[in-house]
Amino acid sequence: MTPDTAALDLPFDSDRMLDGLRTWIETESPTFDAAAVNRMMGVAARDLALAGASVETIPGRMNLGDCVRAKFDHPSKEKGILVLGHMDTVHPMGTINGQLHFRREGNKAFGPGIQDMKGGNYIALEAVKQLRAAGIQTSRPVTFLFTSDEEIGSPATRDLIEAEAARHAVVLVPEPARPDGGVVTGRYAIARFNMRSTGRPSHAGARLAEGRSAIKEMCRQILAIEDMTTEACTFSVGVLQGGTWVNCVTTHCDAEALSMAKRQEDLDAAVEKMLALRATGNDVSFEVKRGVTRPVWEPNEGVMQLHGxxxxxAERLGFNVPSQSAGGGSDGNFTGAMGIPTLDGLGVRGALAHTLEEHIFVDSLAERGKLFAGLLQVV
Incomplete structure (x- = not known):
């Protein structure tokens, strides 16, 4: 075995890896349940420690969960490799006991967060474990950073991510593989917005005409916002909350919108459009506040060298990993936009993330694990 192919011959076993991954999947960790996220971080921290890492827990902020940073010993003191992943999921507590319970059906394994992105995080750790067991040195020092709020745009961890990435030469992100098995070498820009409409309350049964519904105003705004979608930039509203009593004309209604564009200038124009929105009538008010923004990440020479x-x-392993820019932001947006060579989409193959049919293809655990181990040896 030559040094640059030694990792490709390691004994990765998809069935055994799935058995280990099951504990991670059954430890549910929805973003807004800090205690649940922290339980997951505890499981990951223990596994990292057992693999030989020096592990520290970084307290969370904004009522969100903790983060875990783990460093593996290395003789070199040069800038290293940062493995960047998140442990929060979009699935609420109890999902594991319902339709999305952990199960295997042929080559598919189902469970909350199994594709996005616990499966990828797990194969990255397995890659390090396999290398260390075989006595194969990584090309650079390796640090893992598992964060707690990526699914809501990383409002509490962006500064931590950027500070940690600045201390490294390369960033590897085991977010899910693309549908064709490819990896991500750039991501679109994303902006989030928090919106509130305010009406005038009244009794919906006795004095309906005296009221002005905040829900009605928000619905008008949502239709207008989503109609702004073009090929250059998309607009969508994914959260809507308003009202307490059906017999009351609603005073306040809150919503969250998201805009995504391939080019930063298109997203900047979208932000201007959103912030310029006004109420549709004099008897109601409407306010838009800018939320978390992910900058556009465009591939540079360093990124394309990583992809090469x-x-x-991958070719030595018998498959291909075509490169592409992708929508659906990740924390790779931040590191890529910083100019640090970043390769994303290195995680498992699967489908239907963020749904009750989220699954991975079991054979991709060993396949992508070998790829990740190889990268740790050569980048």
Missing amino acids: KAQAL
């Missing part, structure tokens, strides 16, 4: 190494390794 990944493609060469």
Whole structure:
């Protein structure tokens, strides 16, 4: 075995890996349940420690969960490799006991967060474990950073991510593989918005005409916002909350919108449009506040060199990892936009993330694990 292919011959076993991953999947960790996220971080911290890492827990902020940073010993003192992943999911507590319970059906395994992105995090750790067991040195020092709020745009961890990435030469992000098995070398820009409409309350049965419904105003705004979607930039509203009593004309209604664009200038224009929105009538008010923004990440020479190494390794393993820019932001947006060579989408193959049919293809655990191990040896 030559040094650059030694990792490709390690004994990864998808069935055994799935058995280990099951504990991670059954430890539910929805973003807004800090205690649940912290339980998951505790499981990951223990596994990292057992693998030989020096582990520290970084307290959460904004009522969100903690983060875990783990460093593996290395003889070199040069800038290292940062493995960047998140442990929060979009699935609420109890999902594991319902339709999305952990199960295997042929080559598919189902469970909350199994594709996005606990499966990818797990194969990254397995890659390090396999290398260390075989006595194969990684090309650089390796640090893992598992964060707690990526699914809501990383409002509490962006500064931590950027500070940690600045201390590293390369960032590897085991977010899910693309549908064709490819990896991500750039991501679109994303902006979030918090909106509130305010009406005038009244009794919906006795004095309906005296009221002005905040829900009605918000619905008008939602239709207008989503109609602004073009090929250059999309607009969508994914959260809507208003009202307490059906017999009361609603005073306040809150919603959250998201805009995504391939180019930063298109997103900047979208932000201007959203912030310029006004109420549709004099008897109601409407306010838009800018939320978390992910900058556009465009591939540079360093990113494409990383991809070239990944493609060469994949070919030796018998598959391809075509490169592409992708929507659906990740924390790779931040590190890529900083100019740090970043390769994203290195995680498992699967489908239907963020739904009750979220699953992975079991054979991709070993396949992508070998790829990740190879990258840790050559980047």
